[in-house]
Amino acid sequence: MSNKIPIIKALKHDRWVKPFLHRYKKTLILAIFLGILTFVCGAGLMFCAGFLISKSATRPENILLVYVPIVLTRAFGIARPAIQYFERIVSHNWVLRMTSKFRQKMYDALEKDAALFNSKYQLGDVLGLLSDDISHIQNLYLRSIFPMFVAWGLYAIIVISLGILSPLMGLWMLVTFGLMIFAIPIWSIVINGARQDYEKAAQDKLYVDLTDNVMGVTDWMLAGRSQEFLQLHVDSREKLLDVHQRMKKFERFRNFLMQMLFLLIVISLIIWGAAKFGGQQSLLTNWIAAFVLAAFPLNEALAGLPTAAQETNVYQKSLVRLNNLPDQKVKEKALSIAAPYNLTIQNIHYTYPHTKKEILRGINLDIHAGEKIAILGKSGAGKSTLAALLRGDRKPTEGQIDLNGIDVTKFGDQMPKYFSVINQKPYLFNTTIANNLRLGNKEASDDQLWDVLDRVGLKKTIEALPEKLETQVEEAGLRFSGGERHRLSLARILLKNTPIVLLDEPTVGLDPITEQAVIETFMKQLNGKTLIWITHHLQGIEKMNQVIFIEDGQIAMQGTPEQLWQNPRYRELKKADQGL
CATH class of the missing domain: 3.40.50.300 (P-loop containing nucleotide triphosphate hydrolases)
Structure with missing residues (x-):
């Protein structure tokens, strides 16, 4: 399976991303914890709101049965945006600190071996490295690593919590949420991976061709072939657009399946809630809406996972190219030689x-x-x-x-x-x-x-x-x-x-x-x-x-x-x- 997921293979021998994960691990753990807590508060808000709405529709025997969920609803309602805001500050602060050191490391590597690098890469490749690869690695953290860690944390909480209430329901959540968190993202990597590889390669080629042709645009014009010059780039852009449209078509179908799976989870919770809390135990029927509504905030955490996983194909290319740069751990020795110089x-x-x-x-x-x-x-x-x-x-x-x-x-x-x-x-x-x-x-x-x-x-x-x-x-x-x-x-x-x-x-x-x-x-x-x-x-x-x-x-x-x-x-x- 790892051979089908290029990012895993690239990360095995990586010396650019993993060191920063270790260096700032405390901030990273805090950001992931806050991310999980944000969705827990969202789910808690909907859980209490669902119970409150159901309970308020009946005549409560004790005002405290309504008062407690009201307080919790307010607490979760205030906590969710506050924690989310704090999580964004922590995660973006972590990423900005990381990318600052990351850029310095990359520029040091280029400066150390600039001429040798220039002999291996064309100017367009250098532009691709400087303009794309840094942002790709930054997005690897923000769009892939953070969401996946948060989703895994929520997955564990959901399966364990429901498993305690009902082992069978816990097993069902293990399967259905597992499909959303693991199966569909991996499917996206496998199906759309080749298309994204082509898109990235074509984009890099555009950089190379554009810099080459722009530098020689005068010669194109003097040769009377300016229209041909423009057509070269039009053709390249059309090919890119075609593969982009095919990717979007697949993504729409994949997102539809994600929503259908989530609908299946919601229906499952309704059926399970009715079976567990309905029937003769009418006092517990208010919990049905609580469990069902609690699932909806989780959709926000899971919906973007296939896209995040799919984008790792692009990040993998950047990661490989960065790891081909000189290793800054090897310090240049001070060499001293004396005349005569032969x-x-x-x-x-x-x-x-x-x-x-x-x-x-x-x-x-x-x-x-x-x-x-x-x-x-x-x-x-x-x-x-x-x-x-x-x-x-x-x-x-x-x-x-x-x-x-x-x-x-x-x-x-x-x-x-x-x-x-x-x-x-x-x-x-x-x-x-x-x-x-x-x-x-x-x-x-x-x-x-x-x-x-x-x-x-x-x-x-x-x-x-x-x-x-x-x-x-x-x-x-x-x-x-x-x-x-x-x-x-x-x-x-x-x-x-x-x-x-x-x-x-x-x-x-x-x-x-x-x-x-x-x-x-x-x-x-x-x-x-x-x-x-x-x-x-x-x-x-x-x-x-x-x-x-x-x-x-x-x-x-x-x-x-x-x-x-x-x-x-x-x-x-x-x-x-x-x-x-």
Whole structure:
């Protein structure tokens, strides 16, 4: 049976939901107790009201026979909303406390392994995780766990209480209420489970497709296919609507059966009450209405159980995805290494999780401290993937990359102490020049800022601005040209002063003159550091100590620029790159 109820299987090895159940168990128990007490008061109110109405219709022999149920009716009537209000405060306070810690734990997990997470999931998956999964887990408590625990508590009270009065009636309540509390909810999970799985998968796919297509909506429009773009989402929504309607049809039929079962319980109580309290014992006939009316508040507690159980199919997916996040119990060890800093790449293979395409196959490479190495190859050859592996942002499918003998993926947040990156489009934030530069070193003084600006050739340019270092760079740094943005990015790196610098095609989009000037600045200012230059053409390649060409995921050529010049293919590539 547990194989047919995914949430049970997911909870067996869960480290997200169960810890919070244990941590706040006292508040949870109080909330469940108050929930049970709310319905007990509701049933007690109707029980006393039923007795009072029946008894008032006859001539009481003693005013106390009416006075006592009047007092109890008032007591239960006041207690029920008061306890329910208190129960809502306690349960929601518990859930809000739990989800606050829950969100913190999730964000810590994402922050700890953000780049690796990004390599496994697409942006739409991340949106699904952040927007849906937290609310799903919150609803798991409020809509499923609380109602089920409350219903189980009421079930025990009903069966035991009636069982004491009449064992046969207790057994009948065990069966009928059992059908409402266990059988129909499990039936809902089994029947509607596949539909909900499809609905959740389709919704997640909509997130992925929508983010992907919205980012490329300009290309859709320029291609004259904007209507096709809209139709893709219309079709997806229609499929979702169809499965949603089938689910609703089943739910209406299921709810009808629930009400018929409850009607059967009410009729059973009337027949049992008439048999037990009717007949010659006319003084006890007033109890018939009391027992029958007491059942009606219980319907509120039980009616939502099938829906609550059915929704656990959706919660299970969220639970599995959250449990696939890094375990925060494993604390990151403080790693300390000393110069010289050497990188060793041993038999690296990498396959993309989504496409299952192997992009790197058997890469072996040694990068020594202070060495300048260029990694070349056409688009899609695996250069940027290798760069991500070197930084520890991705884990190799096979093989290992070590920094001074330690796997780079183990450095985590400590990697920026040793590794800096200048990528294709360095980003400048919409704040001052000084704030943008201090991303490299938040403690840097103004004198240090002017020094690095001088080193990258921007000091005179910044001095000419009215507000100098306090000048706003505008959104995405649009105030500056491409070459200037690259120089400002280099200034950050110089302030950070890491021993290894990776240039990930930093001159893409620059004109040849600006490109040459930027390259010369990089080479001069980064002299003495380990420099890894990812590029797709050979401009400035003669300044490197080692050059490798990656082709079809493997190293096709390797050596110094002088050694490679002896290779006819390299000479042809060099001439083609120069337009000769």
